[in-house]
Amino acid sequence: MALKAVHVSDVPNLDQVPGALHAAPTFSKGVELSRWSSFKVPKFLVVGHRGHGMNQLQSDDRRMKAFKENTILSFNSAAKLPLDFIEFDVQVTKDDCPIIFHDNFILSEENGIVFEKRVTELTLNEFMCYGPQEEPERLGxxxxxxxxxxKIINWEVESDDPHCTLQEAFQRVEPSLGFNIELKFDDHVVYPQDYLIRVLQAILKVVFDYANGRPIIFSTFQPDAALLVRKLQSIYPVFFLTNGGTEIYYDTRRNSLEEAVKLCLEGGLQGIVSEVKGIFRNPVAISKIKESKLSLLTYGKLNNVPEAVYMQHLMGIDGVIVDLVREITEAVANLIKPPAATEETLSETIASDDGAAKEPKPHFSERELSFLLKLIPELIQL
Structure with missing residues (x-):
């Protein structure tokens, strides 16, 4: 049966989820939010992608396979570093339990046959049976x-950990660490509005019951889900995820930064999370986003390059989602410092506490920065 997409503006009486009238949380790391207001990011945020970083199982870089992504182990390993938030993917099982898992399908092998099942068609117990188990004597x-x-490969990492639910993440992860909860949906499925409502209500119930003041940002690539979660609650900011025009989709709202701004303004969303290449290819969009009083974060492979992260800081971007969490948090600590009033030179040497010299911190004049902004889009096209 074909499913017809229904825009959120056509859905009546969605101002509140039952039990959603909670006081706004206290943000301990400088993030300010008041009810139905703009979201303000007063510092440059570093966000751990899927915790301590996503798994790239075919990579020769051991850092991309150090911890199983989207697990309690990965989250708490990231919490040991000077991070503001971790990002992770939430889906809802067949029996309405929000779980943390990125892929739309889960794969397993039995008697030489590979089985593939859609995650959202599994019950919680079925989902938890895959991979390592909490009970050592139980084989998953x-x-x-x-x-x-x-290509189908074994999901092997250096430090493995069982799957987890959203509730477990709230209960077992360092409470000062903010959560960027990505509401995960399949790009190839058109979802009816009643399904989206059911899924989002299940997620919000867990958030309201267990957040306890933890900083939270919602984000999603699904435009109607973004608008819905904004209508269903007024406590936590909602960011729209976009490829920034680097890929094209049937839903035109996903195809450019301009469309992302339009969606945010029409739906009262607080920010955009863009593929960093989309920003570098179209740097003039940053001023438009700022003029619209929207926050801007980025994701993508380039965010694992310290120079690219620093460049974004200079461009006025509010934060980055990264995989090489340790390396980028160290680079940000070294490079992004409040400038002294007398700084006039192109670079300065920063001394560490033990007197050893650190890497020079670059500074750019407005003319130099303008040149770099014109050059970067050309480089990205290569």
Whole structure:
């Protein structure tokens, strides 16, 4: 049966979820939010992607396979570093339990046959049976992963950990660490509005019951889900995820930064999370986003390059989602400092507490920065 998309503006009486009238949380790391107001990011945020970083199982870089992504182990490992938030993906099982998992399908092998099942069609107990188990004596089903080129490989990392639910993340992860909760949906499915409402209500119930003042940001690539979660609650900021025009989708709202700004303004969203290449290819969009009083974060492979992160700081971007969490948090600590009033030189040497010289901190004049902003889009196209 074909499903017709219904825009959120056509859905009546969605101002509140039952039990959603909570006081706004206290943000301990400088993030300010008042009821139905703009979201303000007064510092440059570093956000750990899927915790301590996503898994790239085919990579030769051991850092990309150090901890199983989207697990309690990954989250608490990231919490040991000077992070503001971790980002993770939330889906809802067949029996309405929000779980943390990125892929739309889960793969396992039995008697030489590979089985593939949609995550949202599993019950919680079925989902938790894959991979390592909490009880050491219990053997879980094998866990495989399909790469973007269709190759199926074993999901092997140096430090493994069982799957977890959203509730467990609230209960077991360092409470000062903010959560960027990505509301995960399949790009190839058109969701009816009643399904979106059911899923979002299940997630919000857990958030309201267990957040306890933890900083939270919602984000999603699904435009109607973004608008819905904004209508369903007025406590936590909602950011719209976009590829920034680097990929094209049937839903035109996903195809450019300009469309992302339009969606945010029409739906009262507080920010945008863009693929960093989309920003570098179209740097003039930053001023438009700022003029619209929207916050701007980025994600993507370039965010694992310290120079690219520093460049974004200079461009006025509010924060980055990164995989190489340790390296980028160290780079941010070294490079992004409040400038002294007498700084006039192109670079300065920063001394550490023990007197050893650190890497020079670059500074750019407005003319130099303008040149770099014109050059970067050309480099990104290469």
């Amino acid at each position: 089903k094998s866990l495989l992963r399909k790469t973007k080129d269709g």
